[in-house]
Amino acid sequence: MRIGVLAKAASVSVPTIRYYESIGLLAPPARQGGERIYGSEALKALNLVRHCRELDFSIDETRDILASVQRRLPCSDTKTFAEKHLGSIRKKIAELRALEATVAALVSGCETTCCGSAAPDCVILQAR
Amino acid sequence: MRIGVLAKAASVSVPTIRYYESIGLLAPPARQGGERIYGSEALKALNLVRHCRELDFSIDETRDILASVQRRLPCSDTKTFAEKHLGSIRKKIAELRALEATVAALVSGCETTCCGSAAPDCVILQAR
DNA sequence: CTTGAACCTCAAGTGGCTTGAGGGCGTAGC
């Protein structure tokens, strides 16, 4: 199958496929007259990559997952990747919730104390 | 004051200050023998920039906020920026919470159904 | 006068692509 067909089949853009190849995430396929020709294994791999990226694994993590799949390692490995990832997602959520609280407090502070004054004096802009 | 002093006073790295100048976020200061010399206004501006960046405003948003401060616009402007920002923080939190739920479900799915099988068959890696 | 810290500029690297320039091949219609 040509690259455009693979791209549609995996819902990934053509340049993205070439990019994945250039960074060594996907194996370079055979060529016919200069054009890349893919088999069904490439589609499987690309679907897996897309799945990992949708779950927000980094490219490096995706590479590691791909490697453990190709080596048919036990799925406890996969679970370890996922758990670590879950930890970092939760960490980021916590950071964002703290940020949300900070900004929300500043907005309501502005409403109750400084609304109408000039920007340089607004409580939102007072660094601590 | 020299750039190193300014950097310490505002808790910002020296290259970052030069970077802010290069993108037009901070005004280029006077020079003495080729070296940048800053006044107290530069410190105020840089403190404000740092504050905005800590609140995770983008550089462009920070630039707009800085402009509204320098024009002494009413602080309702500032509040509008902050509210818009709060909206995008909340949106990102919602996205991450959905992602967290997805990954957590995959991990517990792996624990109950497939733990021990080979990675290619692990439920975590089954794209939908 | 020498040393060492602090300063300077410019370029490249980070992540994960996207976009664009400039060109080749194959087919379909006129």
Next chain:
DNA sequence: GCTACGCCCTCAAGCCACTTGAGGTTCAAG
């Protein structure tokens, strides 16, 4: 034969917000 279209190719640059490094200059202290 000629043109237009659609697909493919490579290479380079752009996005964000810096950080890091190379290589060179200026300043302050001893």
